[in-house]
Amino acid sequence: MKRQARKLVRNCSFLFVALNLAAVAAEPAAPRLYEMSTETGMPHMEENLRYAVAKERRCMSTHDLSSAFWMLRDVSLQDCKLVKASQEADAATYLLECSGGHGTTGDARWELAPERITGTLRVRLGGKNMTFYQRITARPVGDCG
Structure with a gap:
């Protein structure tokens, strides 16, 4: 009987922790002021x-x-938007959805850490063999004022 009780307590404790982590991941963080650097890369362009x-x-x-x-x-x-595909405590992924029928595809992934967030958008323009990416690195520098 003691063994079953311990197992039940352990399972309930695990469930409680999992539910709390899911709730924290689902809550949007309060807005913060970030110092952001955005790098845009277009591999098909000339070097400069x-x-x-x-x-x-x-x-x-x-x-x-x-x-x-x-x-x-x-x-x-202009007819494209990122739609959330998954959310974890330290990452979020999005799929690019476009309504224009031009075949543009893409996705974005964010790495979320207290000292920095980093996101990368990858896009392949439909009908062309052109790709590009944008990478945002953002450091929190204070509260929004």
């Missing part, structure tokens, strides 16, 4: 046009991850 880096400070929460990549606001991707 292949990479571009932009720096900015932006207030952001985990709720904003699907819209953090500025390239998604470009006219060529």
